[in-house]
Amino acid sequence: MAGLAADNLTCIKRDRVLFTDLSFCLSPGQLIYLRGPNGAGKTSLLRILTGLSAPESGQLLLDDEPLDKVRDRFNQQLIYVGHKAGINGALTAMENLRFWCAQHSTGFIAQQAYEVLARLGLVGLEDVPVRMLSAGQQRRVALSRLWLKQATFWILDEPFTALDTDGIELLESHMREHVANQGAIITTSHQPLSKHAGPFTELVLEYRL
Numbered sequence: 001m002a003g004l005a006a007d008n009l010t011c012i013k014r015d016r017v018l019f020t021d022l023s024f025c026l027s028p029g030q031l032i033y034l035r036g037p038n039g040a041g042k043t044s045l046l047r048i049l050t051g052l053s054a055p056e057s058g059q060l061l062l063d064d065e066p067l068d069k070v071r072d073r074f075n076q077q078l079i080y081v082g083h084k085a086g087i088n089g090a091l092t093a094m095e096n097l098r099f100w101c102a103q104h105s106t107g108f109i110a111q112q113a114y115e116v117l118a119r120l121g122l123v124g125l126e127d128v129p130v131r132m133l134s135a136g137q138q139r140r141v142a143l144s145r146l147w148l149k150q151a152t153f154w155i156l157d158e159p160f161t162a163l164d165t166d167g168i169e170l171l172e173s174h175m176r177e178h179v180a181n182q183g184a185i186i187t188t189s190h191q192p193l194s195k196h197a198g199p200f201t202e203l204v205l206e207y208r209l
């Protein structure tokens with residue numbers, strides 16, 4: 001099946017089974033809304049999908065091939081925005097984007113980065129150390145990667161944290177466009193997605209004792 005498939009994943013943390021035999025496929029043109037209570041294992045699942053951590057058992061497949069064999073191809077097609085913004089507070093927004101592009105083998109074009117930051121409402125703040133920005137502005141800097149790099153798979157952990165209503169609508173609309181263009185997104189959010197995000201499939205993790 002085309003896409004990123006989770007095949008019978010089991011995850012255990014500190015002797016607590018978070019989920020067992022979890023299978024699903026994230027396909028191009030699909031938005032999966034991953035939800036569940038605090039501690040259910042959403043971040044743990046997203047980290048497994050990105051390859052940052054390994055499951056207890058089960059495997060991941062990309063277009064029916066074991067992900068381990070096509071990891072480089074997957075990484076080129078992946079943007080992961082974790083629930084911590086993953087930006088360096090001592091660097092400016094522009095420096096953060098330049099560094100991130102270098103890390104992800106993505107060409108950095110300053111003009112394009114300025115335009116993306118403008119799109120995200122950060123005009124005049126491009127060259128200020130990020131630690132001086134508000135929480136919502138810092139989140140916007142982190143999310144600007146979604147406008148900067150072309151990648152099929154977006155794995156987003158609480159991307160709406162600290163965003164105001166305009167920011168939420170901007171991101172949801174961008175997600176809808178990405179999916180309409182055959183992108184694939186899995187996202188957590190403690191706030192329900194609105195109609196701006198477009199159609200989605202729900203994946204629910206229950207809290208297991």
Ligand SMILES: Nc1ncnc2c1ncn2[C@@H]1O[C@H](COP(=O)(O)OP(=O)(O)OP(=O)(O)O)[C@@H](O)[C@H]1O
Pocket residue numbers: 013014018036037038039040041042043044045
């Ligand atoms: N590296 C780790 N070592 C030990 N326990 C961990 C580790 N990472 C996560 N856990 C535990 O796994 C459980 C699930 O954590 P996780 O962050 O995946 O939940 P979540 O569903 O994303 O929660 P939230 O909605 O609060 O963000 C928690 O009880 C957490 O303490």
